[in-house]
Amino acid sequence: MEFTLISLLNGVTYGLLLFMLCGGLTLIFSMMGILNFAHASFYMLGAYLAFQLSAWLGFWPAFFLAPPLVGVAGALVERYGLRRAHRHGHVAELLFTFGLSFLAVEMVQLVWGKAVVDYRVPPSLEGTLFTLYSTSFPVYKGFMMLVSVGMLALLAALLAYTRTGLIIKAALSRPDMMQALGHDVPRIFTLVFAGGAALAGLAGVIGGNAFVTEPGMAAAVGPIVFVVVVVGGLGSLLGAFVASLLIGILQTFMVGWDYSIIDVARLFGMQLHSTSALTRLSLTQLAPIMPYLLMVAILIFRPRGLMGARS
Amino acid sequence: MSFVLSLLSRIGIMTIFALSYNMLLGQTGLLSFGHAVYFGLGSFATLHLLNALVAHGLPVSITLLPLFGGLAGLAFGLLFGFFTTRRAGTTFAMISLGIGEMVASSSLMFPAFFGGEGGITGNRVTGRGLFGIDYGTPLQMYCLIAAWAALCLLLTYGLTQTPLGRLANAVRDNPERVEFIGYSPHSIRYRMVALAGFFAGIAGGLSALQYEIVTAEALSDHLSGLVILMAFVGGTGTFYGPLIGAALVTVLQVAVASVTPAWPFYFGLVFLLIVLYAPGGIAGLLVQHKAVWQAGLLRRLLPAYLVAALPGAAVLLGTVAVVEMAYARGPERGDARLHLLFLPLDARSAVSWVLAAAAIAAGILLLKIASKQVAERWESVHAALAEAPR
Numbered sequence: 001m002e003f004t005l006i007s008l009l010n011g012v013t014y015g016l017l018l019f020m021l022c023g024g025l026t027l028i029f030s031m032m033g034i035l036n037f038a039h040a041s042f043y044m045l046g047a048y049l050a051f052q053l054s055a056w057l058g059f060w061p062a063f064f065l066a067p068p069l070v071g072v073a074g075a076l077v078e079r080y081g082l083r084r085a086h087r088h089g090h091v092a093e094l095l096f097t098f099g100l101s102f103l104a105v106e107m108v109q110l111v112w113g114k115a116v117v118d119y120r121v122p123p124s125l126e127g128t129l130f131t132l133y134s135t136s137f138p139v140y141k142g143f144m145m146l147v148s149v150g151m152l153a154l155l156a157a158l159l160a161y162t163r164t165g166l167i168i169k170a171a172l173s174r175p176d177m178m179q180a181l182g183h184d185v186p187r188i189f190t191l192v193f194a195g196g197a198a199l200a201g202l203a204g205v206i207g208g209n210a211f212v213t214e215p216g217m218a219a220a221v222g223p224i225v226f227v228v229v230v231v232g233g234l235g236s237l238l239g240a241f242v243a244s245l246l247i248g249i250l251q252t253f254m255v256g257w258d259y260s261i262i263d264v265a266r267l268f269g270m271q272l273h274s275t276s277a278l279t280r281l282s283l284t285q286l287a288p289i290m291p292y293l294l295m296v297a298i299l300i301f302r303p304r305g306l307m308g309a310r311s
Numbered sequence: 312m313s314f315v316l317s318l319l320s321r322i323g324i325m326t327i328f329a330l331s332y333n334m335l336l337g338q339t340g341l342l343s344f345g346h347a348v349y350f351g352l353g354s355f356a357t358l359h360l361l362n363a364l365v366a367h368g369l370p371v372s373i374t375l376l377p378l379f380g381g382l383a384g385l386a387f388g389l390l391f392g393f394f395t396t397r398r399a400g401t402t403f404a405m406i407s408l409g410i411g412e413m414v415a416s417s418s419l420m421f422p423a424f425f426g427g428e429g430g431i432t433g434n435r436v437t438g439r440g441l442f443g444i445d446y447g448t449p450l451q452m453y454c455l456i457a458a459w460a461a462l463c464l465l466l467t468y469g470l471t472q473t474p475l476g477r478l479a480n481a482v483r484d485n486p487e488r489v490e491f492i493g494y495s496p497h498s499i500r501y502r503m504v505a506l507a508g509f510f511a512g513i514a515g516g517l518s519a520l521q522y523e524i525v526t527a528e529a530l531s532d533h534l535s536g537l538v539i540l541m542a543f544v545g546g547t548g549t550f551y552g553p554l555i556g557a558a559l560v561t562v563l564q565v566a567v568a569s570v571t572p573a574w575p576f577y578f579g580l581v582f583l584l585i586v587l588y589a590p591g592g593i594a595g596l597l598v599q600h601k602a603v604w605q606a607g608l609l610r611r612l613l614p615a616y617l618v619a620a621l622p623g624a625a626v627l628l629g630t631v632a633v634v635e636m637a638y639a640r641g642p643e644r645g646d647a648r649l650h651l652l653f654l655p656l657d658a659r660s661a662v663s664w665v666l667a668a669a670a671i672a673a674g675i676l677l678l679k680i681a682s683k684q685v686a687e688r689w690e691s692v693h694a695a696l697a698e699a700p701r
Contacts, residue, residue, distance in 0.1 A: 292413030
């Protein structure tokens, strides 16, 4: 019971963080048809900027300054890079963001070095929020949850109730019509791209100190973000939300469950005496490839994803 | 001599790999981010077969062993290709990345097959050489690689001339019409992925024999990225483009890496510039200029190019200065002073930074003006080409 509850809480925290990344990616994808390979790089940039700014100004200024800065970087990338690559077609766009993700890692290493930087949880957010049975739940995880839920609620409200949201949604489905009505659609694209980048940056700000801030962090989370988008259904925000939580919770549980096929067989009264590597693999060991296995399974049984409208 | 041989051997292996990659990107329009999977699995399969044959005292033919790597690549191409090729475009790119990551991270889960962190090793000299060729020397190994590269070159070129190769081009350009004619784009993509897996596996097998060790690095996203770089820099629009790319990138990798630790940064920068400004790669530029040269109009372009080269050099120099100073200032290096050609730079003095930034800014400004000139010249050349009798 204790394990289940704590794992559930941890999984939801991780899943919400994932969704902050996937949400922006999905929005950008459904609007511009661009799969941004450099999206996880904005997450990394957010973490590094937050580290640098909190070293200079303290955590709270960094918390509020870093995401907009990442957003500005995103806008610049869209305006001066992607728009140019767009002329050469989708493959050029994909390759551009791919090259950018590679360059981002090199740039971060150039400025901050190859080692892990010391980006820590601020003292004001250290400590225990509550203790469940015997496991303590840290304040910072609660803070992460609060920030992600708050940010997502804000975003949902923005999309649903404001004029800006209305225009974005309209540009999403009928860009030509919006252009004809006199809206500057390329500028809306830049705005959405910047917004998605800022969201990823915010995820980096609150995720960078909870996990580790290092040059490999973008490569570690990048492929998982794509898996979430495929599993959820390309272009579906709700699908991405469900898939983020699903993968977050599943992965957290699998890390905790140290069972192998032999153990499961024993549960049903069978004694397996196998020494093959496959049967001795425990769920914990399988955790890193679980998202990919899930993706392959989804592709076989439901190619349009959990909530995708089209295949 | 042995350095040149090992460089040439690597170029040979990478040529096969880049050719197999271009079967997907250039010929079928499939952008794969996980092509190293087939290379790596071919490598592991080859070395395991070699070790097993030696352990059981069976006769080994090193000459034919890469073929087994190819068959392994083909088998995995048939396995993974079935899911990945249902759709093309962005979805395919994403799924290929997922499959690549899955295989790469499972390599650490099955240490019995993949050898864990250290990888697996073997010995290609089995002492059973025909005509005294036991592949003990680098030269003999190089000859083997060159022979396989030539064979693969012929086969991949031959493939472009077959109905399948032509249909792959058609699927790249307009899958809907191909479907209307009565072919299945899925099955055409599937066959191309499987065949590309075959050639990537051969390259992997040769690499296993050449280095006598295979680690998880052979499956990594790093290698997948490298092959994209080679194919794209060389040019995916032509058959020979990836050959140029494989040779150039491999040589530059060695040459630039020996001068500066920042070489991956420069590679990334060059890649981005090519994506943005010359999406046809080097081969694309060659094709463009060949037509101009044949019409005898190259004289009109050269002066504009020379004018543009000057600010271009300023931007290049400034960028290199900034990158090198950033590296020298960074946590990994102690000395902040460095020399760039004849220029003494100091990463701690503001003067060096300002100078470098000024060179970049002025260069970009002048480059904009110069590029207008180049564009005008190109227009006049195009007009002249259109008028010229064929």
